[in-house]
Amino acid sequence: MNAGKQYGVAVVGLGRFGSKRIQAIMHDSRARLRVVTDVETERARDVSAEMGCAYTMTWQQAVTRDDVAIVIVSTSTQFLSSIALGALLAGKHVLCEKPFGRTADEVLPLVMAAKDNKLSLKVGYNHRYHPALKRAHELFRGGAVGRTHYLHCMYGHGGRLGYEHEWRTKPECAGGGQLLDQGVHALDLFRWFGGEFCEVKAISATSFWPIVPLEDNVFALLRNQDGCVAQLHASWTSWKNTFQFLVSGEEGYLSISGLGGHYGTEKLIHGVRGVPGSAPQEHTFEYPAPDRSLQDEWEDFLDCIEQEREPQSSGEDSWKTLKLAEAIYASGREASQAVDTQSFAIPA
DSSP: OOTTOOEEEEEEOOSHHHHHHHHHHHTOTTEEEEEEEOSSHHHHHHHHHHHTOEEOSSHHHHHTOTTOOEEEEOSOHHHHHHHHHHHHHTTOEEEEETTOSSSHHHHHHHHHHHHHTTOOEEEEOGGGGSHHHHHHHHHHHTTTTOSEEEEEEEEEOOOOTTGGGSGGGOHHHHSSSHIIIIIHHHHHHHHHHHOOEEEEEEEEEOOSSSOTTSOSEEEEEEEETTOOEEEEEEESOOSSOEEEEEEEESSEEEEEEOOSGGGOOEEEEEEEOOSTTSOOEEEEEEEOSOOOHHHHHHHHHHHHHHHTOOOTTBHHHHHHHHHHHHHHHHHHHSOOOOOOGGGGSOOO
């Protein structure tokens, strides 16, 4: 496609995130919302009237329209891969919400279809576009922490009334629990900062919500070939909404907290090693502005299409993130080493 062209867009799925994606589209003159669709036809009709676009009864009708060049797939997880594949086979560029699919095998055909048809396929890992994380990565790439020692992420919330009845707590719909819901954002960030990880140890737990066999908490330790360790705790039982991300290295650290909204103001602290025995010198940056990560992500996606370059969190990249999530699940299923507490007794 040529630069300067206005791209027709179809949005499939008009829930909370689909609605946010539409707002991002409306802020960029390079794109125009052409059609929307949802399993709730009345919702699609209402959005159509409000936004001045068409609506269709099925997603197949939306993704095959001649006036559509880009499809945003913003449904529950069990439908993401099939709709995105249909759009790719129809010759459309695709922005698909995370986690992309329920399994890595489920999304591999999408990766191949995008490659074979020279189409842009991006997965919506919008945390990379939050200003504190984006600035932290720029500093990291500039050598701000030196050799990386470890990464840490705590990410969670406490759910809401009736949470156990939502689609995301159903194995056939979601494919996994909190790891595939919020934990994959952390895995994407771990790979963004730490590259590929070759060793995994994990424990999953269902601590509060009646959603067995899915997990409401996951604890994982990862290690890459350079010895950098990443530690994850993703939780649906946090007492309050929490996001903390830490990159610690030889020469300093980058500490990010908050994502805006209920997660609190975004803040980045860059600590620099001082003389031995002294406290580090800290530089603090706060980002109180409203969250525009989805808008920045959308603008970057359009840039990638125009410039014919691979997007961040591409299909292949996000397939690898799902592979890592599956390794964590596999580790959690392995038999834990029992501890013989009776052996702790001091002999008489």
